[in-house]
Amino acid sequence: MSTITTEQVEARVVDxxxxxxxxxxxxxxxxxxxxxxxxxxxxxxxxxxxxxxxGVVLKGEDMKGLQTVGDAIDLIAGRAS
Amino acid sequence: xxxxxxxxxxxxxxxxxxxGWPVGVNYRSDRDGAERVVQAISDxxxxxxxxxxxxxxxxxxxxxxxxxxxxxxxxxxxxxxxAGINRDDLTPSLGDExxxxxxxxxxxxxxxxxxRALKTMLRARAGRIVNISxxxxxxxxxxxxxxxxxxxxxxxxxxxxxxxxxxxGITVNAVAPGWIDTGMTAEVSQELLAAVPARRAGTPxxxxxxxxxxxxxxxxxxxxxxxxxDGGLAA
Numbered sequence: 001m002s003t004i005t006t007e008q009v010e011a012r013v014v015d016x017x018x019x020x021x022x023x024x025x026x027x028x029x030x031x032x033x034x035x036x037x038x039x040x041x042x043x044x045x046x047x048x049x050x051x052x053x054x055g056v057v058l059k060g061e062d063m064k065g066l067q068t069v070g071d072a073i074d075l076i077a078g079r080a081s
Numbered sequence: 082x083x084x085x086x087x088x089x090x091x092x093x094x095x096x097x098x099x100x101g102w103p104v105g106v107n108y109r110s111d112r113d114g115a116e117r118v119v120q121a122i123s124d125x126x127x128x129x130x131x132x133x134x135x136x137x138x139x140x141x142x143x144x145x146x147x148x149x150x151x152x153x154x155x156x157x158x159x160x161x162x163x164a165g166i167n168r169d170d171l172t173p174s175l176g177d178e179x180x181x182x183x184x185x186x187x188x189x190x191x192x193x194x195x196x197r198a199l200k201t202m203l204r205a206r207a208g209r210i211v212n213i214s215x216x217x218x219x220x221x222x223x224x225x226x227x228x229x230x231x232x233x234x235x236x237x238x239x240x241x242x243x244x245x246x247x248x249x250g251i252t253v254n255a256v257a258p259g260w261i262d263t264g265m266t267a268e269v270s271q272e273l274l275a276a277v278p279a280r281r282a283g284t285p286x287x288x289x290x291x292x293x294x295x296x297x298x299x300x301x302x303x304x305x306x307x308x309x310x311d312g313g314l315a316a
Contacts, residue, residue, distance in 0.1 A: 041249065045203050 004054060006077040013073050016049045017042075029070035040064070046072065054080045083107045083136050083145075083194065084164030086114030088263035089213065092285030093161055094118050096293045098127030103153045107132045107145060107164065128153070136164045136190035142197035156205055159296050160198040162191035162235075163213040169224045180227045187231035188238070195242060199251070208251040209296045212239050213288075216259040216311045232257075236307055243305030252304035254295045258288045259311025279312025 010029075018024040022036040033043070043063040050056050056079045066072050085094040086108035095118065098104045104122065106129050108115035115131040122129040130152050134141040149157050165187045168179035191212055202208025217225050218232030236255050243253035260274065262282040274282065288310050294300055295308065309315045 039248075041203065041246070048200060 004077070004080045006073065009054075009077040009080065010073050012049075012053060013046065013069065013076065016046050017069065020045070027069055029068065029073065031069045032067055033069070034067075036069075043072075050076050056080050082161045082163065083190070084109075085118060086111040086131075087118075089258060089261060089285045089288050090161075090163040091118045092289040093163060093213075093292045094129065095122055095125070095127075096286070096289035097159070097161070097296060098122040098129055099125060100293060100297070101127075102159060102296070103128040103130075103155075105130055105132045105145065105149045105152075105157075107134055107136070109133070109135045109164070136194065137185050139193065141190070142194045145194075146197055146201070156201045157198060158202060158205060158207055159209045159211075160194055161211045161213065161292060161296075162194055164190060165213070165228075165231075167225065167228045169228065171224050172226045175226060183227040184231050184234075187228065188234045191235055192238060195238070195253075199242075199246060202251045203246065203249055206250050208246075208249075209300075210239075210242070210251070210253040211292050211295050212236075212253070212255045213292075214239070214255045214257045214307065216257050216309060216315050219257060219307075219309070219315045239307070240305045247304050250301075252295070252300065254300075254303060254305070255307045256288060256291050256295070257307055257309045257311065257315065259283060259309070259314040261285060261288060261310075277312045277314050278316065281312065283310060283312055 014024060014027050017027055017038060020038055020042045044060050047058040047063055050058060056076060082090060082094045082104055084090040085106040094104050094106050106115045106118050119129045119131045132145055132148055134145050146157050166183060168183050170179060195210055198210060212235045214235045215232040217229040218236050239253050239255040260277055260282045262284055291308050291310050295303060
């Protein structure tokens, strides 16, 4: 399996989050999930997308403490590498 | 539609097919029964496929959903958890095996299928899950501690999941049949029947009608509910 870069994870996470409602242009690393109106169920869905894509298993509990888009990207990229 | 080869499950499968749903008729061992249900649905102009799987198998949900998606070319947006067994005995002599078999089939399998179904339903922002519980989850019936615990567990599962996913347009409800005239309850005594205010057993079709409603568009604001179909037994 090839190496997954943080940029690739970022692009995938932004796409996934945009599919939950917020406009893509609003989504930055510093955006909080609260600002984007992304709820706990959205994060569980994001975890499923990440699992299907990268084989990284993230539990709802892992996602619970995440505040910003950057937090999620770093967690996923960290686990994927 | 799990456990759909006979009785209540077969009636539900036929009712949903009559509403235009393509139906997966799951069975574990009664292939002939499942084939008869599929044939009856086809004769009425509906679409159905018989799907063999033991719902206790942890791999069953993925297998069943995969085969359904392949057969009908669309996502599964309705799940009816009906597969169930009973192994009755009074608690002092109720064995571990009887306990586990009933909990595994009647409760754990429903949880696993629900978890799999939600994957698809959450993305679709739509879905209907109906769990077939039992009046004994609400009202004691001696000799059924295992079955009652599983069926009451199913009610708690129903309510919890309903609340978790309500904001995604997915509803999760339970139907709690009382004494229904099927193979499973053939030897219900006259004494028990006398406890039913309606003074008769219900029919599988009377249970199916409730499921048909809960699955329909009209029931879009009904979630976390338990609909008893018991001639007044639990009232």
